[in-house]
Amino acid sequence: MAKTRISISLDPEQAERIREHAERAGMDVSAYLVNAATRQMAETDALEAQFSRIDAAIAAAEAEAAALPQPAEVTEDDLTEEEKRQVREAVDLVYGADRPAKRPGEAA
Structure with a gap:
């Protein structure tokens, strides 16, 4: 089987670390990188397979949500x-109750 050459660029420090790790593993740099990439691809494939059902469920829920009509805008009068007190408390949690700036929707 014919081999394909792939060229990569990396910092000299990275290259040296890879050379050192390859040597410790008893491999040449090419074999070490192929081994590392192959392990990473196997891990990614396994994770994608493990989460494929949940990813499909999320995609279906997002599609369903996108098809829903937009709710009417709620104003303070509604x-x-x-509810107004709860909104003020929530805004205070986000922005801090003692902040000098005005709350969204409030006059300065």
Whole structure:
């Protein structure tokens, strides 16, 4: 079987570390890199297979959500006093209750 040559570029420090690791593994640099790449590809393939069902479920849910009609915009007048309080508390959690800046939607 004919071999294909692939050229890569890397920093001298990386090249030296690879050479050292290959030597410790008793391999030449080409064999070491092929081994490392092959292991990485096997790991990626296994992860993709393991998560393929959940990825498909997520894609289906996203497609379903994209097909839903957009809800009507909610204004402050549509909220109860309790809902307004909950929004203020949530904004305070995000921006900090003691911040000097105004809250979104509030006058300065």
